[in-house]
Amino acid sequence: MHTILVVNAGSSSVKYQLIDPETEARLASGLVERIGEADGRLVHRSDDGRSEERSVHVPDHTSAFSAMVDAFERAGTPVMALGIQAVGHRVVQGGSVFIAPTRIDDAVAEQILDLGSLAPLHNPGQYQAIVAARQMLPEVPHVAVFDTAFHQSMPERAYSYAIDAEVAEHHGIRRYGFHGTSHQVVSRRAAEYLGRPLESLRQIVLHLGNGASMCAIDGGRSMDTSMGFTPLEGLVMGTRSGDIDPGALLHLLRAGYSADELDRLLNHESGLIGYTGSGDFRDVRAAAAGGDAAARLAIEVYVHRIRHYLGAYLVELGGADTVVFTAGVGENNAALRAEVCAGLEWFGIRIDPERNASSASGARRISSHDSRVEVLVVTTDEEAEIARQTRALVG
Template structure:
């Protein structure tokens, strides 16, 4: 058995999956949440499914709960065939451009990058430390969300601010969702039966977090998220693009830095426009005649079309537009709204294919569409397992 334990951690939760890297088969998965609160919770799905509440004071306790869940179904952790642990790390800065074996120095570097991703890297550092302590005899690998975007040219990642200030504070476009954009663009090429290094693709990762990426022959050349995951498309509770002058205006009006953080990350996007952050609920409200919800969907789709047009220009055209993640994979209506009126770009949706109940990777473009339009489910965990296994052999 050669299985990879994939860890996707945050400051208050750990998601885990046990994966066979060559086939992508899942043997178990689970979520430990409410870490640090008086009462935590674990939901484990393996040979059996079970959920229970328990104290989870820190990340070490979260991993101990995971180990106990495996043991509780008669699968002690040392009998699971784990050959490596793959950790998703959101921010790798410009220091990490590929999957990296974690040692003490790498772990400390992940923590130091927390200034650029305060909602993600500190929790991921804690998870790395706890996992290395509990699993000391297998290699641990960091797979970075930002790594795929390190191929962007300087003109795409450079912000037009004072160069010394940018250098001092590490201000540049890093991009995120790179693991998803990488695996989806490769799977799209497989679906089309063409090498990925022949294709110009625009990948639209549309979920609670959302980003667009221009992929030129397998390499990211532009992406909508920037220094942080806040820039770009409208998201569940994040604003996406906003005039920096509006932030100065709010600061002068009495908002502090923490107030702005809470506003832009937690009270904006669909939630800010409608009071609910789940796209399905917003769509249902719009269909029922709610004007705020109708406007929110129009803003959401307009921002996607804005980036779609920009990346058609960046790439000099496109061979494929690829929808992925929860909203992208499941909302036929949104895909139709994004593609509407783009026939002069050679983008023509097939209404029947788009509205089909079929799942999995599929074509939804019309036969006469010059640009392929695809739906390709993302699978970040399987990609982390694959990259981890490739590194450790």
């Protein structure tokens, strides 16, 4: 058996999954977290149901990968016996340089680190994980799959910001978009579910999780997306503000906020948590049902922003064949889906309440039989897509 090891690393954690690329079955998964702290922790699960959770000393990413290798050994499946064909690394920011999955060599790794100025919360940790993984598994190819790559098909009118062109060019300021791996796999799975060629479909995908974004997709190509230069732009999220007038940020700077304080405010203290104290949509929904006015307002703003982008993308695409909900909130919150689609019959979008309320898993249709637009719920699987793209590149 050939397998793909998929790695999703951050500055203080390494998540991993061992995937059979033929069936997309998970053979093992795990997490090493609190890297660099005194209380490191490892969780490892095998496909036979066995799991291990223990404290580990992980001062850096190299020791985190050593802990992962040891976890496989302790589970009775040594890494050398796993048939690992390649390692696929999720990398958040590929800039304008990387437009497709890329085999990693020393130069590519250094470019990923250099792009850390555009994604300081993500790329440096992912670079460290790449270095550690290549040292630990030097005999197999390593592939970078970029969140931004899928959106490199956007036309210039969609990715450009109207600021001084020389400033934008010098600092790399443009819309990059994120969640690209999710939008790509979900749009392909939606086409497969409908039994229609991907190239024939105009799709609007709503990736609604703690982080949230939307994407207008024409024939399998990203034409526009709500996240921008960073993952801050666009929709209201669990802890992120989404769209805000840049003038408001200038006002806060002049009022004495530092850049770091603004970063914390916008990335960690805004969105749903800024309204309600919780970034979990389930908590907000429960509070709203209990009469909490702030929670009700949070949901109204959340839905309003989604509908704002939905209307824009319907215009950009000249209509849609499918609207697809995915990720934690999109897949599991029927009330939200109904609120987003309410009153859109004149766009050809009509929800069937019974289908929408179903707790069925997997891809499913929630639109009514007379809806011109197919409204679907499709499970996202970024790790399987990373495995698929990695295998396709290495052969």
